[in-house]
Amino acid sequence: MHQTFSAISLHDDEILKLFLSVLSGSILGFEREIRGKSAGFRTLALICFGSTIFTICSYLLGVEDNRDRIAANVITGVGFLGAGVIFRNSINVSGITTAASIWVAAAIGMLIGIGEFFFAGLSVLLSLVILYAMDYIQFWIDDRFQHRDYQITFKDKEESAALCQKIALLGLRFNNMKVFRSAQEINLEIEVRGKGDQLEKFNSWLLNEETIGSFHW
Template sequence: MRFDLPDPASAATTFAALAIAFVLGALIGFERQYRQRTAGLRTNVLVAVGAAAFADIGMQLSGVEGATHIVSYVVSGIGFLGAGVIMKEGTNVRGLNTAATLWCSAAVGACSGCGLPVEAVMLTVFVLAGNTLLRPLVNHINRLPIDERVTEALYRVHVVADPEQVSDVRDALAAELEALNYPIRDIEVLSESEEQVELAAVLVPTTAEPDELERAVLSLEQQPGIRSATWTVSTTT
């Protein structure tokens, strides 16, 4: 194997690409580190620099065609890294924004490695804007109460019944909701004791009319064996 001395111009180009990726990746990573995210300063810098290095290798070996091939592999390969920061806790999924940020850091590095520093800077600005300027809007939307008439959500109709009449109550619950054309995904037993049993009919995620659900609850409370009835709504994941 023969090692040739690097061309000074080529080495300078590579250094510039890696330096740009390092600085821009550090800007993105600083914002993530400041907010105590899983993938912070070092991770975003390494992703950006690594993507820049791979793209630069492709440019040097096969020109634009080589860089195109390598960038396509970077795009798919970074998905495995992003999947590592996504965690599911019950019905909540965390880390999606961090994974998306890593994906963008790789894009910033790829732009730098392909000799597109202006595009890399613009992309960095948009990534930072998405993670900072949009945060107040996201927080405002998340604090808004759920509008049952327009939000696709998960609805549950709860009934508390006498233990000896659970079977009849289950049938009455299903019949009441089917009459309103609300499909039922499942009927769960939430709690069970010698005194009472709580059932919950889980509807298929959809939109619903609060007035219709209120009428259904009032109708169910008139059924034999049902002590109380109510309904709840939560966002889908």
């Protein structure tokens, strides 16, 4: 009778872990879902759920010396999933944050699997802080420290000096300036860095300046 009661208690504990893993993965996945990312609500819920299942299996199998073997393979499998959501085009790489979310979801699932509910809950909370609160910090950094690579065509070589003066007046900085000549035009390649609003003023100046044939960034 005592053995039956112990088995039922253990069984109930594992069921609780499974439901908590689905809940934790769903919370993380909801944030990715509302942002329209490739790995969203269901995906992160399944990853967290699956990690918990494998972690439970690792100690229910009863192999004392090799409990970390399944956990190591979970990490390897999650690595492949994360790599699948990272995309790269000619200038940008996207999906890295989603890949990191997959990695964290698996780690939280493993914490739940070994019964570390406090650390799992704290990890979910900190993950949401990183994904939400730090998003505003990231936006502030990106806006304040933007950099753009410009290609500008001049009708007159002397106008490049006026451009450098305008950059300085707007409080912007530049480097990697290269000048090329083709036929009757002067082509300039330059990297400009600074605040987003000042860069927009620089764009307006380029649009209205008659001595500039064309530009793009």
